[in-house]
Amino acid sequence: MGGKKKYDIITDYIRNNGGTQVTLTFTQIDELLFPASGLPKTARKTIDWWANDYRYPEKGAYAWLNANYEVIHVDLVKEYVVFRPLLKGTWLLK
Numbered sequence: 001m002g003g004k005k006k007y008d009i010i011t012d013y014i015r016n017n018g019g020t021q022v023t024l025t026f027t028q029i030d031e032l033l034f035p036a037s038g039l040p041k042t043a044r045k046t047i048d049w050w051a052n053d054y055r056y057p058e059k060g061a062y063a064w065l066n067a068n069y070e071v072i073h074v075d076l077v078k079e080y081v082v083f084r085p086l087l088k089g090t091w092l093l094k
Contacts, residue, residue: 007063009033014067014083022069026079050074050081 010033014022030038042059043049049059052070064071064083073082 005062007060010060010063011067014064014069021072021082021084023080023082026081029081044076044079047074047076 010029013033026039026044040049050071051059051061052065053059053061054065061071065086067083068086069083070086071081072084074080
């Protein structure tokens with residue numbers, strides 16, 4: 001059904017390394033997941049980039065939502081993000 005999308009590597013990583021929650025630093029995402037380009041600058045500067053919202057595919061949300069995870073915490077100062085498995089129905093209410 002089409003080629004790989006930009007953030008599919010995040011989907012795969014979270015699916016394969018999941019548990020009750022997954023915490024990634026921005027550096028891990030840069031080095032392990034996007035060695036050529038790194039995270040977009042907006043991901044480092046705005047909480048909105050990490051919103052659990054499919055409506056903005058240029059942001060990364062579909063990557064973790066497709067892995068059945070959601071962002072529960074982002075720290076822009078310490079540069080890390082925490083994902084947890086989606087609880088049925090939670091993202092439908094947002």
